[in-house]
Amino acid sequence: MRVLPKNQGDRQTRRLADRLRLTVSTIFSASLLSSFVLLATLASANDFTAANKVLSQHCAGCHNATDAEGDFSVSDFGSLMAGAGDESVVTPGNADDSLLMKLILGTEEPKMPPEDEDQLNSSEIEVLRKWIENGALGPKSASMVTRPDVPELQPASQRFVTAAATSPKGQLAVASLGSVKLLAPSSQQIWESNQLPGKVNSLRFANGGESLVVGSGVTGVGGLVAIIDTESGEIMASSEGHSDAIYCAALSRDGRLLATGSYDRKVILWKVDGGSIELLHTFTSHNGAVYDLDFSPSGQVLATASADATVKLWNTQSFARLDTLGQPEGEMRCVRFSADGNFVVAAGGDRQIRKWRVESETKPGINPMVYARYAHGSAIVDLELIGDSYIATSSDDRTVKVWNSDSLTIVGQPHELTEVPTSVAPLGESQLVAIELTGKQHRFSVLPKPGDRTGTPKPDVRPADVPTKPLTEVASSTLNPTKPFDEVEPNDEVSTATAIELPARISGNISAAGTGNGEVDLFTFEATAGSQWIFEVDVPKDSKLDSFVSILDEDGNNVLRTRLQAIRESYFTFRGKDSDIADDFRLHKWEDMELDEFLYSSGEVTRLWLYPRGPDSGFKVYPGAGKRHTFFGTTPVSHALGETAYIVRPLLSDESPLPNGLPVFDIYFENDDDPLRRDGKDSRLTFTAPYTGKFTLLIRDARQFGGEDFDYEIHARQPAPDFQLKFSDTDMELPIGGGREWSVTATRLDGLDGPIEVHLEGLPDGIEATNPVIIEAGQQSAKGTIFLPARASGALATNTAGDAGSAAPTDGSSKQGETDSPETSADKQEAKAPAVSIQLVAKATVNGQEVTRELDQTIKLSPSEKPEVLMRLVSANGDEDINQLTIAPGETIMARLIINRNGAKGPISFGKDDAGRNLPHGAFVDNIGLNGLLIPDGQTEREFFITAAPKVRPGRRQFHLRTESSGKSTSWPVWLIVTEQ
Known part of the structure; x- marks a missing residue:
């Protein structure tokens, strides 16, 4: 029983006696001993400590300064007595009339705590009742109601490592409960500091390794930040802050600013001056614990990573929030600025590494994300820069990985650990050390071993009908003549397959098998490694066959075409997609995706062509218009709302998949419907022989049907790259001071994928034009304009055509509108001149040779006098x-x-x-x-x-x-x- 100090006890005794209607005569009639007992009893009744414990245990979880549900908080005595909004919760001296007691007893709704929470027992209810009846007096100090009692516990003999860091001198700092040790490069202990409260969560070297910044604290109580001299191990400066443990702390490069982040969701910026640390500003915009932070090299920007799945950027001078980098899908555990300060890299619970470009250090703005990479199979717990070229990450999946800091591609093989890592830290620019919870150290070389191909980016991949070997090795003049073959039954097994010789034209029928299903027809052929063949199925109009073809090896197994490594996971939002549409692909986390990346879903692979154009749109996929194309021979299919999709990349044949927790998809040489959508439901398969040997072509009905009217023809040939052009809007009347658009669309044949140029020859002097019009590599169309400046309004009237030099690309050196207005110039024309014809010449590279074609198509120009915009x-x-x-x-x-x-x-x-x-x-x-x-x-x-x-x-x-x-x-x-x- 606690006896109050004399003065305070007398005052509180008198107030309590009044509320209990005790008479003065009663007190004076008691013996001296009874008086002291009464004082002690009344002091206990007045004591807020017991009520505090009850409120902390049962109420503070929902009714605190941060989450004041119902506008009611028990964070301190003042907020408790302030009530909920305008309504009083505690009526001093009258427990039965207090709303707090009515809610606890259930006589008022809603009952508190809720029925699915732990309820107060009778003793706890009585503690609150007595406290209210005795006046609901406050505490002697302004301590927080929710501040728990921390028992004195002896730590276990073995302490887990809670944080670690390395200095430029090669020293290693290791932290555990209440302790920090500094180890020499030889692992010999230099000093140990045991002056820190609670768990040490953060270690960061500063000032070239002369100082060590330590963040620690006791959960629910508060945090301590300390700056330790690494020479002596003495604490040079320290400060208490936050209402919970400090999770991260760092000094700016000039040593003048200190930042701390805590479980209490706050970030505090401190001013450091010698041995003093002074609070400068508190940032309160995070909605979750702050796990990590980092200063930019200039010290002007502070990056903070939080459990609210965001990284925020703050200006350290104006205290303005510059940006919230909100693309992550899990808590952000670690964040670092690049050495030049131009980029921010962060990682965390969503297993991904993200890299953003910093656009401004002074003004709020959008800082675009450059890369997002799935990196590990579990949450990433630490990330550190290694020099200017590498990034190291460690994960709960017990691996450490090294990444190229520019491209975020993996370097070498993952390093396996025996236990969960606490930290990863650089040792110079060529080595790193990983520290497990048990304290075990693992040291690795940053540079990969010779021949290591894990995560090596594959060169850009062409559409589905493009062989993996250059088409320049195919010479159509050396092709053998095509031979006709008819299927010979039985040919439904590899051992009885009909032998053919390529190139070939095959005729056959998928008849109904004895089981009622359609049969399969097999044809064996020989091919040399790297040779390329196209198998085109031509189904007669009166045939019911929906063809499906694939290539098998000598054992009857599917031949692998490529493997696709998933690097990002998503799903379809808003609505599903049929098998034709190429627009409005709305995908979860589309902001993490980039143009020309491959999208895999349910066996189909397509490619992103154009970003969403606003909140009510999605990606366009290749080719950007018409029916969508597929890649790697896959077949277009319908996709349901919510269906899983992945961004994937093709792996090299000798490349090991990156163990990032996402699947790897095997893609075989097989096809149902033409990937380029030109042959309807007929199959078209491009095959590159992976080795020299025998292979088997399989054809069947995609639905496994069959019958007498399931006829087919297969054309097996080598690629013959070529192109065909189609023009539109080539007969144009040019407004004076304006232009007209025309367009050209290419049909690319057998993998011709490079640029196609269309040159304009014979342009009249003074007329400006897009020249040449270029269909870019991998694209289908291009547009051009022919523009008639006001100063050249007579060019068409006089029909003055330039020489070949006038066909050169317009350099745009002339100025617009230097002469008469369009209306004046039009008045000067006496009569409509005859049309001027512009010759078109196409150029492209086919089989390594430049091809030039003078086209029959021309562009006809004549002037127009109609007023236009x-x-x-x-x-x-x-x-x-x-x-x-x-x-x-x-x-x-x-x-x-x-x-x-x-x-x-x-x-x-x-x-x-x-x-x-x-x-x-x-x-x-x-x-x-x-x-x-x-x-x-x-x-x-x-x-x-x-x-x-x-x-x-x-x-x-x-x-x-x-x-x-x-x-x-x-x-x-x-x-x-x-x-x-």
Whole structure:
């Protein structure tokens, strides 16, 4: 029983006596001994400690300063007595009238604690009742109600390692409960500090290894941060902070700023001056424990990683939040700035490493994510930089991995541990050490062993019909003549397969087998390693066959085409997809995905072509229009809402899969429907022989049907790369001061995948054009414009054609609008001139040789006098006409669009996701919203933005804008120069 100090006890005794209606005469009539007993008893009744313990155990979990459910908190005496909103919860001196007691006893709703929680026992209820009846007096100090009693426990003889770090001198600091040891490179102990409360959660060397920053604390009580001199082991400065244990602490490079993060969700920035640590600012925006933090090299930015699945960036001078990097799907456990401060790398519970580019250290803005990589099979617990080139990660899956810091690709094989790691730390720039919970150390070399191919990126992969060996090795002039073959029954087993010689034309029928199912037909052939063959099934119109073909080895097993390593997991959102659609692929965590990555789902592999264009859209997949294409010979299928999908990459034949906890898919040489969607349901399979030997071609009905009307023909041939071109809008009337668009679409045959150029020859002097129009590698179409400047309005009237030199690409050196206006120039034309024909010449590389073709198709030009909406493209900050813009991959630039309405009313549209006409693949007009690029009614200008995806290749290409109003006039062509990143 605790007896209160004399003065305080007398005052509280008098107040309590009044509330209990005790008379003065009763007190004076007691003996002296009875008086002291009464004082002690009343003091116990007044004591808030017992009530505090009951409230802490049963109420503080939901009613605290952070989570004050029902606007009620028991975090301290003041908030307890303040009640819930405007309603009092405790009525001093009257327990029966107190809402707190009514809720606990269940006489008022809702009953508290809820019935599925631990209930107060009768003794605990009586403690609260007596405390209220005796006046509900507060504590002697302002201590928190939720501060638990921490029992004095003797630590076990063996302590787990809770944190570790290495210094530039090669020293190793190791922490455990209440203790930090510093070990020399020889592992000999230099000193040990036992002056730290609770568990030591964080160790970070600073000042070139002269100082060690330690973060520790007791759960539910508070934290301590200390700066220890590594020479002597003495604590140079320390400070208590936070209402819970400190999980992370770090000094800025100049040693003037200290940051700490805690389980209490707060980040505190401290000012360090010699031996003093002064609180500077508290950041409170995280909604979960703060596990890690790091200063940028300049000290201007602080990055914090939290259990709320975010990384936040803060300016350390203005205390402004610069950005919340919110793409992760699990708690973020570790974060680091790159050595140059241009990037932030973080990892955690979602098993992924993410890398963001830091755009600004002073102003809030969007810092784009560069990479997201699935790295481990379980949560990542630590991440450290090793020099400027590598990153090391450790995981609950008991592995340590090293990554290239630029590309986040794995370096060498994973390092296996025997127990869960606590920390991983660099030893110079070529070694690292991993420390297990037990204290066991593992030292590894950073550099991979010779010939190690784990995680090596595979070169870009072409569409499904493209062989893996260069087509330059195929010479159509050396092909053997095609021989006809008829199937010979029985041929439904490898041992009885019909022998054929390639190239071949095979005729057969899938008849009904005795089981009622359709049979299979097998054909054996020989092929040399690296030889390439295309098997095309031609099903007659009156046949019911839905063909399926595959290649088997001599034992009847499927021949492996490639293996696809899943590197990112997702699923379909909003709605499913049929087997044809190429647009609106809405995928969970699409922000982590990049253009030209392969998407695998239910056996189908397609490829991402264009980003979602806003909140109500999804990816476009290849080819970007029409029916979608598939890759690696896979067949298009329908996908359900919520169906799992993966971003995958092909593995090299001798490459070991990265053990990241995601599946690896085997893709075989087989096909149901033509991947390029040209042959309907007929099969088309491209086969590259992996070795020299015998192989078997299998054909069957995809539904396993059969009958007399299930006939087929198979054409087995070697690739003959080629292309065919189709043009549109080539007969055009040019408005003076405006342009007209035309387009070309290529049908690529047998794997011809390189660029195709279409040159314009015989352009009249003064006319500007997209020249040449280039269909990029892997793409199907391109667009060009022919523009008639006002100064050259007579070019078509006089029918003056330039020589061959006029066909050179327009350099855009001329200025627009230097002469008469379009209306004045039109008045000067006396009569409509005859059309001018422009010759088209196509160029491409086929089988390693440049092919030039003069096309029969021409473009016919004539002037138009109809008033139309005309436009100018000008610089972002001025009124100068632009003829070129410069952009880097991953960058967004701005320009302005000015129009002459020429009487046109209403909004003027310039398209939506296709607003940037003929931009390079991966570049697009950005920030356009649901209405697209639009100038509202009554306005004549607006700014527009062009973004280049990180995948855009350096080079230059002409683009233009086109209005959707009458005539669909265009701007002049503008060069977009894509520089190196």
